[in-house]
Amino acid sequence: MAQQKYDVAVIGAGLGGISAAALLSHWGYKTLVAEKRDAIGGRWSNYDYEGYWLPAGALALLYHGTETEEIFNEVGAETEFVRVPRVSYRIGGKDWEMPDKGAIGAMLDIIENITKEKDITSTFNAKKVTEGFHKGIAERDSLGKITLKDYFLKYTDNEMALGIFDTIANTICGAHSYEMQAAAFFTFLVKSRGFRDVSIAPKGNVANIENLAKVVRANGDVWTDCPAKRIVVDGGVAKGIVVEKNGQEIEIASQIVISNAGPKATVELAGEQKFEEDYLADVRLKLRPHPVTVCFVASDRPIWPEDGAPAYQMIVGARRITSVVPLSNISPHFAPPGQYLTFCFCGPLTNEVHMSPESEKEQILLDLKEQFPLFEKHGRVLKMVYKDVDDDLPEMRARCGEGLSTDTPITNLYNVGDGCSTYGYSGSNLATASGKRVAEAIRSSIKPEKG
Amino acid sequence: MQQEKYDVVVIGAGIGGLGTGALLAKQGYKTLVVEKRDFVGGRFSSYEYEGFTLPTGAVTVHYKGTETEQVFKDSGADLELVDAPELFYRMGGKDYKMPAKGSLGVGLDIVSKLEEDKTKVLGGFAKAMSKEKIMGAFRLGTKDPEKERGLTFKDWLLQYTDNEMAHGIFDTIVGTLAAAHSYEISASAVFSFFVAMKGFRDVAIPPRGNRVNMENLAKVVKTNGDVWVNCPVKRIMVGGGRAKGIVVEKDGQEIQVDAQVIVSDIGPKATVALAGSDNFNEDYLRDIRMKLKPKSVTMVFVASDRPLWPENGEAAVLMVVGARRITSTIPLSSVSPQLAPPGQHLLFAFGSPVSCEVRMDEEVEQGQILKDLQEQFPLFEKHGRVLKFDSRDIDSDLPEMRCRVGEGMSTDTPIKNLYNVGDACPITGYTGSNAAAETAIRVSKVIQKQYKPGKS
Numbered sequence: 001m002a003q004q005k006y007d008v009a010v011i012g013a014g015l016g017g018i019s020a021a022a023l024l025s026h027w028g029y030k031t032l033v034a035e036k037r038d039a040i041g042g043r044w045s046n047y048d049y050e051g052y053w054l055p056a057g058a059l060a061l062l063y064h065g066t067e068t069e070e071i072f073n074e075v076g077a078e079t080e081f082v083r084v085p086r087v088s089y090r091i092g093g094k095d096w097e098m099p100d101k102g103a104i105g106a107m108l109d110i111i112e113n114i115t116k117e118k119d120i121t122s123t124f125n126a127k128k129v130t131e132g133f134h135k136g137i138a139e140r141d142s143l144g145k146i147t148l149k150d151y152f153l154k155y156t157d158n159e160m161a162l163g164i165f166d167t168i169a170n171t172i173c174g175a176h177s178y179e180m181q182a183a184a185f186f187t188f189l190v191k192s193r194g195f196r197d198v199s200i201a202p203k204g205n206v207a208n209i210e211n212l213a214k215v216v217r218a219n220g221d222v223w224t225d226c227p228a229k230r231i232v233v234d235g236g237v238a239k240g241i242v243v244e245k246n247g248q249e250i251e252i253a254s255q256i257v258i259s260n261a262g263p264k265a266t267v268e269l270a271g272e273q274k275f276e277e278d279y280l281a282d283v284r285l286k287l288r289p290h291p292v293t294v295c296f297v298a299s300d301r302p303i304w305p306e307d308g309a310p311a312y313q314m315i316v317g318a319r320r321i322t323s324v325v326p327l328s329n330i331s332p333h334f335a336p337p338g339q340y341l342t343f344c345f346c347g348p349l350t351n352e353v354h355m356s357p358e359s360e361k362e363q364i365l366l367d368l369k370e371q372f373p374l375f376e377k378h379g380r381v382l383k384m385v386y387k388d389v390d391d392d393l394p395e396m397r398a399r400c401g402e403g404l405s406t407d408t409p410i411t412n413l414y415n416v417g418d419g420c421s422t423y424g425y426s427g428s429n430l431a432t433a434s435g436k437r438v439a440e441a442i443r444s445s446i447k448p449e450k451g
Numbered sequence: 452m453q454q455e456k457y458d459v460v461v462i463g464a465g466i467g468g469l470g471t472g473a474l475l476a477k478q479g480y481k482t483l484v485v486e487k488r489d490f491v492g493g494r495f496s497s498y499e500y501e502g503f504t505l506p507t508g509a510v511t512v513h514y515k516g517t518e519t520e521q522v523f524k525d526s527g528a529d530l531e532l533v534d535a536p537e538l539f540y541r542m543g544g545k546d547y548k549m550p551a552k553g554s555l556g557v558g559l560d561i562v563s564k565l566e567e568d569k570t571k572v573l574g575g576f577a578k579a580m581s582k583e584k585i586m587g588a589f590r591l592g593t594k595d596p597e598k599e600r601g602l603t604f605k606d607w608l609l610q611y612t613d614n615e616m617a618h619g620i621f622d623t624i625v626g627t628l629a630a631a632h633s634y635e636i637s638a639s640a641v642f643s644f645f646v647a648m649k650g651f652r653d654v655a656i657p658p659r660g661n662r663v664n665m666e667n668l669a670k671v672v673k674t675n676g677d678v679w680v681n682c683p684v685k686r687i688m689v690g691g692g693r694a695k696g697i698v699v700e701k702d703g704q705e706i707q708v709d710a711q712v713i714v715s716d717i718g719p720k721a722t723v724a725l726a727g728s729d730n731f732n733e734d735y736l737r738d739i740r741m742k743l744k745p746k747s748v749t750m751v752f753v754a755s756d757r758p759l760w761p762e763n764g765e766a767a768v769l770m771v772v773g774a775r776r777i778t779s780t781i782p783l784s785s786v787s788p789q790l791a792p793p794g795q796h797l798l799f800a801f802g803s804p805v806s807c808e809v810r811m812d813e814e815v816e817q818g819q820i821l822k823d824l825q826e827q828f829p830l831f832e833k834h835g836r837v838l839k840f841d842s843r844d845i846d847s848d849l850p851e852m853r854c855r856v857g858e859g860m861s862t863d864t865p866i867k868n869l870y871n872v873g874d875a876c877p878i879t880g881y882t883g884s885n886a887a888a889e890t891a892i893r894v895s896k897v898i899q900k901q902y903k904p905g906k907s
Binding site: 123145149150153154156157176178281284285319349350352353356359362363 | 601605606609610611612613632634728737740741775804805806808809812815818819
């Protein structure tokens with residue numbers, strides 16, 4: 001078998017893997033990133049579909065002031081992002097633009113008005129629920145395991161009010177309010193400073209991650225179409241990986257192995273018998289991927305907002321759709337000339353079982369007709385992407401606030417990516433935070449080999 | 452307004468309410484049971500539909516040594532039931548007959564075997580699943596149910612295996628017995644349930660429908676009181692922190708009925724609505740929001756010109772593992788031919804939506820159940836038809852269950868002489884008709900201690 005030597009071998013070229021690799025390359029470690037797909041980026045990539053530039057996963061993200069920004073700055077990689085100017089909410093069939101501050105209170109006020117218009121005897125009290133929200137923020141560290149839905153049931157059982165929190169939870173964490181902890185939700189809102197500064201890469205995330213890959217290549221390699229066959233472990237220590245390249249197996253000897261393939265796949269590659277039972281139980285218990293359907297709508301005019309402005313909307317109380325981004329209004333790069341692309345994020349009812357694509361599709365189609373009057377005449381479903389609970393690239397590998405440590409029971413073997421937990425993080429920043437954490441741990445304990 | 456006086460007024464003639472009424476009437480309390488529907492029994496009843504007798508809720512009854520049996524015995528009412536003896540599990544498309552005891556272990560053995568067979572066909576490693584480990588942990592769990600309070604049952608099992616079929620077995624059992632998915636019920640509730648129910652045995656069904664049984668209870672009430680059907684309660688009168696009586700509509704007239712004690716079997720939410728929410732403190736109202744999480748379900752009744760399952764017409768119960776919605780089926784007319792017209796057959800299937808956190812979409816549920824029927828019962832398309840879909844959503848007046856197993860409210864209310872009975876107020880590990888029957892026994896005992904008959 002052909003043999004090669006690197007300081008660090010990284011399995012998987014998702015954002016977590018490439019982030020760790022870019023930092024380590026930048027710090028002088030000779031690094032190899034092996035990716036089984038034919039392109040880098042994982043859920044931070046894009047692909048051409050009938051002339052549209054579709055995101056494979058992450059779309060809108062928090063960039064400014066995050067680990068993601070720190071990594072790009074540290075390694076000197078360029079990024080291109082535009083800030084989404086307008087976040088609005090659709091409540092009771094109407095669109096409401098929200099102030100930067102006090103959006104939750106403002107929404108609950110709207111709901112109180114709607115509720116009282118419908119039923120004069122309603123006792124719904126927006127002020128009481130808003131106070132509950134602020135109490136949750138203040139006491140987020142002592143809320144225990146109560147779910148977000150149960151937390152707000154203390155204050156109200158108004159469906160629309162509960163719907164707001166469900167929609168926000170689904171949009172930011174891909175989880176329903178009854179499938180995530182209130183503490184994780186409140187911590188996320190605090191860390192993201194209210195989820196207001198939302199950025200989108202105008203040429204797709206792949207353009208940005210490509211800049212990180214360039215940093216890796218300056219002191220190492222990024223191989224695509226190269227599936228890892230196994231992780232070599234000897235005496236409880238990772239010694240390298242075996243990859244397949246052009247039909248040949250190559251053994252890569254390395255001081256460190258980093259896996260961005262998800263902790264489950266890491267275990268399979270290293271061999272289940274190398275891990276103790278407690279760790280395996282954690283893998284089963286803590287990695288609960290969220291299923292989601294992403295629906296791309298093509299149209300010959302903007303279906304929302306109809307004036308073609310860049311915007312971002314969360315929808316309260318629809319069947320499946322929780323948020324909508326008119327991508328081509330934000331950057332014409334996403335659609336062919338004269339065409340428009342709208343992204344709809346849709347959450348199935350539970351992440352506990354497999355989804356049924358046919359019923360998801362039916363429900364999403366009904367949503368499109370009910371929510372967007374222009375859809376039937378001007379739009380069509382370009383593509384539905386179903387990401388089930390056992391998808392290789394799920395929406396999220398773990399529920400927000402859960403997940404595994406980046407450390408593994410095997411010395412010099414680390415996991416990165418969104419299967420690793422940083423409390424109150426979600427999506428891309430979960431991946432970059434884990435990449436940064438692992439790179440820093442390696443830098444402080446192991447020196448790159450000379451020459 | 453016309454006025455009447457009773458010792459006890461019971462609102463709602465479900466098994467909790469009618470049970471309380473019968474037990475107290477038997478003990479000398481002049482009792483009135485009022486029911487807004489035109490029949491007694493609530494979800495423990497039955498009705499005629501195109502010549503078939505269909506259950507309104509409870510299909511099977513666990514009765515030997517249970518509170519349901521005790522309510523009938525203590526009030527001297529007949530309880531007609533016949534056993535549905537054989538239990539089968541359908542796993543990986545095949546039916547396996549289960550022993551009366553230890554069926555869980557047998558089920559897990561079959562999973563192991565199926566995984567091994569799959570491995571032989573596909574190659575690779577068998578998906579690790581140690582039956583001994585799971586059964587050992589399960590026994591430990593039933594010894595100390597409280598220990599596992601923080602985990603859902605699914606999470607508890609994930610500690611030991613992520614084998615989908617093993618999870619499917621438990622999900623099916625929990626779904627059938629406790630009407631909840633394994634991810635919507637705490638592990639401690641499941642263990643308590645197993646302890647309380649002593650396993651899954653002595654399943655029986657009422658041969659002529661439960662309405663017959665409930666009318667027997669109503670007769671007991673009538674020996675020392677009245678049962679009024681078609682009589683919706685308009686309000687519960689409260690003054691000075693005490694319930695004074697009710698206002699009920701009868702034949703278009705409002706009647707005021709005074710009583711020493713009021714018992715409500717319509718669910719704590721409806722009780723509050725009738726008495727006025729300002730008579731309850733905020734803590735109690737919050738408990739109602741948090742603890743009453745009704746379970747939704749679709750009951751499906753299938754009519755056919757020959758038995759669909761088992762095809763030989765035997766009496767049996769089938770638990771289905773891994774279907775889209777159906778978790779259990781009972782060929783009702785094979786257990787009791789009286790439930791179907793001559794030459795016809797009646798099969799019941801229990802269809803559980805994927806989540807009881809949100810309203811169900813009836814169209815989606817029915818579509819998925821139809822596919823299940825086609826996939827699970829080869830004779831269905833040619834010989835069967837859906838007689839009736841009966842969907843009970845989370846906000847249904849008569850949901851499958853008013854709360855999840857292991858949750859629920861106290862029978863006491865902040866109003867001293869106002870009690871709730873029914874399946875919203877279960878003791879630990881109880882569910883369904885036995886949960887409701889138990890509240891009838893408990894509340895009637897409390898009332899006997901605190902109130903004397905004839906004082907009003």
